[in-house]
Amino acid sequence: MIEKIKRKVLEDPLFGYFLIIPILVWISVTLFYPLLRAIYTSFLNIEFLGETGRFIGWDNYARLLGDKEFRLSFVRTLVWSGANVLLQIILAFFAALVLDLEFKGQKFIRNWILLPWVIPVVVLAMIFRWMLDPTLGVVNYVLQNTNAISSPVPFLGSVDWVMITAIFVNSWRWFPFYAVMILASLQIIPPQLYEAAKIDGASPFQQFCYITLPHIMPVLVPVILICSLWAVNVFDMIWLLTRGGPGNATQTFPIFIYQKGFQEYRLSQAATAAVFMFIFLLVYGTIYLGTVTLEEK
Amino acid sequence: MNSAKKFFQNLAKYLAVALLVFIIVSPIYWILVCSFKPTRELIRVTPTFVPHTVTLFHYVGLLKETGFMTYFLNSIYVATGSAVLVVILTSLAGYSVYRCRYLGRRFFFNILLAIYIFPRVLLLLFLYPMFARLNLVDNLLSLVITYVGITAPLNVWLMRAFFTSVPLELEDAALVDGANRLQILFKIFLPLVAPGIAAVAINSFLMSYGEYLFASILIVSDRFKTLPVGMAQFLQQYEISWGWLASGSVLIILPPVIAFAFVGRYFVKGLTAGAIK
Structure with missing residues (x-):
């Protein structure tokens, strides 16, 4: 009887x-519709927002890949994402290890x-634009007064x-977000493992390599993937800090697409770059989907 | 010997904690302190780390002379609206993927996770013309619709730990008693996962409250601008007022911080439990 009802549930x-x-x-309306429109538009030649455009096949893609500005923004995106992931994971790791200790206010x-x-x-x-300002910023003031630097850094x-x-x-x-997740994985390591390792004379470094790392890997892999997918997608922070400048020094994919679409109004080119970015993330994200499985009840 | 070792271990521990707290708190401390300084102290060559004079001058000026309150109310409206809709959509979807069995369940779940790979700029490029056709550009509804779309899917994941921890027997018992499935969902199940719903609510509230990209394009007139856009604009328009920047920052931070103080721990719990499979 119970079994039958359970199956019904x-x-x-x-x-x-x-x-x-x-x-x-x-x-479907807010995500998939824009995606389909973008794919469609990437095969048209809409040079200016509002035009209907004509089918031109893969021309936009060829032009995009031949565009030096785009290629540079691709490289910047890789640098930006790679460095962000590295720094965020290091900081998150440090924070997680600290928060795993016992202390007042933990x-x-x-x-x-x-x-x-x-x-x-x-x-x-x-806040950061102000704090990092060469003349009015507190960071430059502190660095100069402690003689860490001789002249203000722009x-x-x-x-x-x-x-x-x-x-x-x-x-x-972003690092606190990942710190919480890494901390979660640290906390499920059985303390007996460390005690046993200590008795066997393992150094803290060995304990880290042979106990801590293997145990947090299942969390670290998806965390790194999420972290990189989000880093590629960052627009607000870069735009509000630098507007992609000076020059084009911080022009990553999202900035490039935004400028093409909303400043130059070249819709087809913006769409093509956006589809390219989507495919890039899709290839990368497939790996992510492979690592996250839907838990069975 | 042993006690000396212990002392140094403790010292190292608290130094590490202090470093972490410093990294997190220092920028926020700085802006908070600056918001209370009079203008001449703000632009001094040697900054003061504790204000010599405390004044509410900038707060009063900000609220009186800028559209801050309008932007603020718009932001609260958009963020609350999004949070409510996200809670409804994700509660239903979460129950579906975590508590029901049917063909295509895994596929739907993967589709929800796929939101990670959607470039937001791409969405904006074509949501703008869509909203224009629907006559929703320069309408706060367009922001709510967008924010729900981009935040809801990931929040299903955040609910996982809460949704899977409720014993199935409860639903069995209710079914035996003759309740229908909707009654079970709303009267029995959802009240039990209230912390999970709180986690989702705070998460979507925060994301919608601070969003800049969509708000900067989809809203045109000043009276519909949300805080991030309104703030960024009036700080660029004129010669920058550091006092307004500081006091405005503090006021913007306040609602999310207060909200987080109440239900932040549920979000942390969801994140923690979501991380461990």
């Missing part, structure tokens, strides 16, 4: 479909470490510095 396909349809309809800090993530990007961009104003600065600011916002 689980197996009621119509109810399942009924509940998931609203969200599917919603994302519970409080474990929640409030997410503070940078709670604050809107616009505010962060404004953190956001020079081609040499801007990328690294933007990477640091963006990482500062």
Whole structure:
């Protein structure tokens, strides 16, 4: 009897479909419709927003791949994402290891470490632009007064510095998010393993390599993938910090597409670049989908 | 010997904690302190780390002379609207993928996860003409529709731990008692996963509240602008007012921080449980 009812609870396909349809309809309109339009538009020659355009096959793609500005923005996207992932994971790791210790206020800090993530990007961009300003910024003041630097550094104003600065600011916002996830995986490591390792005379470094790392891998792999997918997609932070400049020094994919679409109004070119970015992320994201499995009940 | 070792271990531990707290708090401390400084102290060559004079001058000026309150109300409206809709959509979808069995369930779940790979700029390129045709450009509804679309799918994932932890027996018992499935969902199941719903609500609220890209294109007139766009604009328009920048920042931060203080721990719980499979 109970078994029969349990099966009834689980197996009621119509109810399942009924509940998931609203969200599917919603994302069809807001996600899949724009995607299809973008693919379609990438085969037209809409040189200016509002034109109907004519079918021109793969010409836009050929032109895009031949565009030096686009190729450079591709390289910048790789640098930006790679560095962001690296820095965020390192910072998250440090934070997770610290939060795994026992100390007063640990519970409080474990929640409030997410503070940078709670604050809107616009505010962060404004705060950091001010703090990093060469003349009025507190960072340059402190660095000069501690004799770390002799003259003010134009953190956001020079081609040499801007990328690294933007990477640091963006990482500062995101690392707590991943710290929480890595901490979660640290906490499920059985403490007996460390005790046994200590008795066997393993050094802290060995313990880290042979106990900690293998145990957090199942979390670290999806975290790194999510982190990189999000890093590629970052628009707000870069735009509000630098507008893609100076020059084009921080012009990653999203900035390139935005400028083509909303400043030059070249819709087809913007769409082509966006589809290219989508395919790039899709290839990368397929790996991600492979690592996340839907849990069985 | 042993106690000395212990002392240094403790010292190292608290230094690490202090470093972490410093990294997180220092920019926020700085903006908070600056928002209370009078203008001449703000632009001093040697900055003061603790304000010599405390004033509410910039707060008063900001609220009186800029459209801050309008932007603020728009933002709250958009963020609350999005959060409510996201909660409804994801509760239903979450129940569907985590508590029901049917053909295509995994496929739907993967589609929801695929949101990770949608370039947001791509969406904007074609949502704009779509909303233009629907006459929804320069209407806060267009923002709500967009934000629900881009935040809802990932929130289904955030619900996982809460949704899978409720024993199936509860639903069995209710079925035996003759309740229908919708009654079970709304009267029995959803109240039990309230923390998960809170996590989803805060997450979508925060994402919609601070979003800049879509808000900067889909809204045209000043009276419909949300905080991120309105703020960024009036700071660029004139000679920058550092006092307004600081006080505006503090005021923008306030609602999300207060919301997080109440339900942030559920979000952390969802994130934690979501990370471990």
